[in-house]
Amino acid sequence: LAHGGGGKAMKDLIDDVFVSAFDNGTLAPLEDQARIDLAAVAAQGDRLAFTTDSFVVDPVVFPGGDIGKLAVCGTVNDLAVGGARPLYLSCAAIIEEGVSLDLLRQIAGSMAEAARDAGVGIVTGDTKVVHKGACDKLFLTTTGVGVSGKVWNSAPSRRPGDMVLVNGLLGDHGAAILGARGDMALESPIESDCAALHGLIEALLAAAPGTRALRDATRGGLATVLNEIADASDTEIEIDETTTPIREEVKGFCEILGLDPLYLANEGKVAAVVPPEEADAALSAMQAHPLGAGTRIIGTVKDGEPGRVTMRTVFGGRRIVDMLVGEQLPRIC
């Protein structure tokens, strides 16, 4: 794939890859904008939700997904954890010179599929091709618009006794990416959990309207989002090692690598803090959803050290699970 000289023709070719993949009623390939009927949006709620995120991942294709699926699900999830129903996405792609058209077709296709599954339309976008080395294969930026059907405010009023739930196995995405990188030669590749969570979250909020906090546990893993929740609400969160769900393969992989799966990224996991009286309802509602079959209550909010996350270990001790400043550097002397 060359850029520059071939110029216009190549640009059109690339545009066509995306446009034909995203083909939908609202997408207007020859215009610089999508125009959305306000009345139809307003009928669904009284708040517009609006978010943007950029996606860089190495490798761009990995077991269980690729950067395209990630870019759709990630932005959909950012809307969903605010209690919004996602409606429209935009997509901007920065492409490194030399990336094959086939790869672009594959990624655009998986974006389109993810958007269709999520019930959102990719309604506008842009592509740029840059010199070799100016970016790493493909960077994607998606912006999402959604609407809050009813105002759900994640008020930072977590109270001691609140329950912490998570919708299944942790660390799959991070392990999948690491495994796919640097020839880790995994016997059975771990697949990314990349998924759009708005349906699951809608079900949760319907069953547990008192839900106090929702966070998708992406970069930095469960450990990081729980710390953010604890910090924001000046409470302590204590999770239980025995009920925190981690796949055996991920555990084994982390053991070899010396990594803590609590810090591995997820792309289809949400941590929810719910009041104790709604915990059972939340649990059953989430477990009834295909993306929440593995939901577990993993911990509680405590009246302890504000902003701290601890884990009760299998031995019965309590270990501090702190936010990492940098990478996982050994602290042992």
Added chain:
Amino acid sequence: MNLHQPIPAEQSGAVEIRVRGRVQGVGFRPTVWRIARELGLNGEVLNDADGVLVRLGGSGAAIARLLERMEAERPPLGRIDHFETRPFGGDLPREFRIAESVGGTAHTQVTPDAAICEACAAEVVDPFARRYRYPFTNCTHCGPRFSIVTGIPYDRAQTTMAPFPMCPACDAEYTDPADRRFHAEPIACHTCGPTARLVRFDGRAVSFDQHSMLDDVDAVCSLLQKGEIVAIKGLGGYQIACDATNEDAVTRLRILKKRDAKPFALMARDIEIVGRYCALDDIARQVLHSPEAPIVILPASGTARLPDVVAPGMTTLGFMLPTTPLHLLILRRMDRPVVMTSGNLSDEPQVTTEAEASARLSAIAPYALVHDRDIANRIDDSVVRIMAGKARLVRRARGYAPAPIQLPPGFEAAPQILAHGGELKATFCLVKDGEAILSQHQGDLEDAATYDDYCKNLALYATLFDHAPEVLVADKHPEYLSTKLARARAGKDGLATIEVQHHHAHVGACLAENGYPLDGAPVLGIVLDGLGLGDDGTIWGGEFLLADYQGYERLATFKPVAMPGGAAAVREPWRNLYAHLMAEMGWAQFSLNFSELALYAALEARRGPTLDAMINNGVNAPLASSCGRLFDAVAAALGLAKDVQAYEGQAAAALEAAVDEDVLRGEDEALAYPLNGPNLRGSGLPYIEPLAMWNAILGDLILETPAPVMAARFHKGLAKAIAVMARKLSRRDSAEGARFTHVALSGGCFQNRVLFEQVVHRLEAEDFTVLPHAQVPANDGGLALGQAVIGAAQLIQ
């Protein structure tokens, strides 16, 4: 300290003597009172903010005599650092009296807990004494202090003895200057004091037929003799005891406590029993009997042996003598050693309350000896090792903390500083008035209970020592919880922080405890350590630093080798072995030459493409120039390391334990493993290159050389390489003269007696002046002191 300042004989005027040191709360005033009265002097003695003030009238000769006797007859826990005499113009009472304390409590010392003294020990076994069999007997010369204090000033109301008003008999002792218990705050007796009680954790009554029921404390002995495991509420926390000669009981304790292999601490009634199992020298006897009464690590070379499960694979045993009357009374009828380990599960801090005990310890011990004096402050047993003819602390806690450490000359003007210490073996350190107050060992901060304790102790020490830091000091490692805490507090309270490189702090601690002056010339700091964050963002751990308090220059290092899996490589020594072999020769060459070795088969089974990919692609495989990891790798090569270490330092301890002393002492230097000192590519930094050593080790393995011989050759070779490196770095033959004459030794690897003694010996043979650790641990337990003085040095300039 000049105790013999002359007082002119013709001078008959009154004098005032200012005494500084550990002179409060140890019975110093009554000692002066008694001597003054015996010498017919009039005047008074009182405590004030700076120590003790003595005002005397009488003949110059008598006053001079008092000064002599004050030092000679000072109370067992007292220590005079300094005194000065000046004329006194005020009025004096006609007799000699103990006056009320004056002027604040700023300097009132909360002294460390002290083991039971001889007089009290005699009392509790004397049927005619008022405190016969009383487990909480103490006096001015012994007993609880730090572990029971809740605030200042240090008096009974500010201790956990507050709920026990003194009976008239105790009160009479307390108020009589001639009594050994004058102003001993925690004194008590059967009538007024706490009581001990044997309970079953399951709530059932202790049934009569199981033991003599002479008394609850004595009954514990019978239980131990029957092979039971008993929890004991000790001085600074719960302990768990069982008969150390009973293999079943010790094995059961290991399983229940989830403590795989870490050696258990032992206690014996008297030194004769210790002597049956261990070699004792004068230093050992003296330390065992000292008021600090630490656990002393001794060579297990007596006539009798304990079951291996007590200290698996070790050639040493850690013994202490009874530290409190409670322990003494439990062991009175026990003619064999008992295990006396901390009351906790695996690596948690020991529990201190009955509620915690029944929640955490009931699964380990069916019985508990409890009592109703609260433990205010958790404090572990201290651990001492005798190396190169001196007792050296490995864990500084009960008996030692919070005694202040005098800072070297030049630090008098240091502002108030708080240094946050490390991460494992966490301690912190206050600087105030030219002294450093190093907290007791607190353990691994990642454990939430330990972290809570650390925070609680920060507040406690601030109160006890009336301390408000101007500056906070911490390690440079951004993930240390102690560093994060310092940063957070600095932000909140608007304080400045200084972050000190890990190994520079180790050197600082060593210089400080050796009294090395602030303006002293730079020394060579040899820090043989596990891991610490280096200035270049990589991990260091075997460093040669040309250092003073102000700064350092890295002169040389150990070879940087990948640690595949980061912290996992610390737990699994074979990873370091693999990484070392890959760095030196690669798998192809290793398998070509050494495929007949069992080691080859073992590594072949473990390695895998993932491990190689980690090393080759740098996925969580940071480079570390660590001496500790070299020990791990060699221990693994010699088949001395478990696949997964049961406790920190296990592999290195096994390697030391394996050393054949005859080979070590042998004259044959040629067989010591060769380690070279070339320069690193790129930086040009000299480093310890182990390639030749690995070839020699692998060659010895092919020859089926016994592991003890190889362990000795390794220690010898490493010590030799270190001395050669020191000599090379000193440039003593250069025209400008040597760059340094003093060598400071620090870092956790110097807890290894063989390595320490070898290195000291070889450096002294090279005419270096060696500065070793003694009163502060060489491991990270001493880090806070080093941070404190390095921080202070920056602020004094």
